[in-house]
Amino acid sequence: MQKTVKDQLGNQVTFNYPPKRIVSIVPSQTELLFDLGLDDEVVGITKFCIHPIEKFAAKTKVGGTKKLLIEKIRDLKPDLIIGNKEENTQGEVELLMQEFPVWMSDIYNLEDAIKTITQIGELVNREPEAAYLNHLITAGFTDLQTLAVEKNINQTVAYLIWKDPYMFAGRNTFIDDVLRKIGLQNVIEQSRYPELNLSQLQTLNPQLIFLSSEPYPFKQKHIDEIQSSLPNAKVMLVDGEMFSWYGSRLVKAVNYLFHLQDELKVI
Structure with a gap:
């Protein structure tokens, strides 16, 4: 099924739910996906997504947070990309948005972080894990x-x-x-x-x-x-x-x- 949500920049994001091919382009959010219990669903990460190390070693690297390898992301055919306003480059994110569903966070304090954990849990069908x-x-x-x-x-x-x-x-x-x-x-x-x-x-x-x-x-x-x-x-x-x-x-x-x-x- 398809699901439509608003990301933290106010963009409407429509994606296959629950997503089966996720590219995460922010290290802290990558670690969160793994800690929510995802594994096979995360198909691409950045070279800075080092935690947990055994997951890092096994996943396709799609460049750095501010210098993504766009062709590698295209090859992975993600049904959802998860990024962050501060950590990723606006031009690259806008380019990806033309081809893929991209959900962006925008975090300035602990309360924002807690809201983001909740929302990412909802994106990937892991609400109880996120709540815990x-x-x-x-x-x-x-x-x-x-x-x-x-x-x-x-x-x-x-x-x-x-x-x-x-x-x-x-x-x-x-x-x-x-x-x-x-x-x-x-x-x-x-x-x-x-x-x-x-x-x-x-x-x-x-x-x-x-x-x-x-x-x-x-x-x-x-x-x-x-x-x-x-x-x-x-x-x-x-x-x-x-x-x-x-x-x-x-x-x-x-x-x-x-x-x-x-x-x-x-x-």
């Missing part, structure tokens, strides 16, 4: 917010996602919302992902500086470099997946963030 994941995520983040108050976590923070130039997670991003949920105050007031140099960061004077493991692979040498410019800040590496993957990885993120709160409590 959302139960775990909602309960976990409620506890994290309670613990932020109990542990008196209210430090200021800057969250770096890129180097040369330095780019930060600003307001109106999923990362910013997760930081707030665990009790931290983002010193970056610009929207989205602004560029700042270290002298501008010195002026903002954050107590904490998080260097994300992705998309830029920050290492110890980068900690040392930034620490020398901001000696009073605590500079630390954090797992970028736990702050920016908005699918089922949020279940694992709860435990990671619990431990991070304990670390911050003693700073």
Whole structure:
């Protein structure tokens, strides 16, 4: 049977339900599909869709999130493509929309992520599984917010996602919302992902500086470099997946963030 839904950009999407040949072009949403119990139905993924690794190894790769191999996607003959406004390139998505049903998410906070998990569960006929994941995520983040108050976590923070130039997670991003949920105050007031140099960061004077493991692979040498410019800040590496993957990885993120709160409590 065919089903018609609206995606999160307001597009009407008509597709065969339940879909049997899905191409997922966003890593966190790919992991969600597998955690919802799909396997054979997912026929194409990106080279960044690395979780779970055994599924990654077995699936056809259709390029990167921002540079898709359109011909490979055509060869897979998907009956549904699942993407995201921020992570995928608009021109490529519009090209695919001319040939295939494409459902797009648009996510800025935890509440958006929970809604997306529900909607993707509905797309692929896995509503109970999606509801259970959302139960775990909602309960976990409620506890994290309670613990932020109990542990008196209210430090200021800057969250770096890129180097040369330095780019930060600003307001109106999923990362910013997760930081707030665990009790931290983002010193970056610009929207989205602004560029700042270290002298501008010195002026903002954050107590904490998080260097994300992705998309830029920050290492110890980068900690040392930034620490020398901001000696009073605590500079630390954090797992970028736990702050920016908005699918089922949020279940694992709860435990990671619990431990991070304990670390911050003693700073």
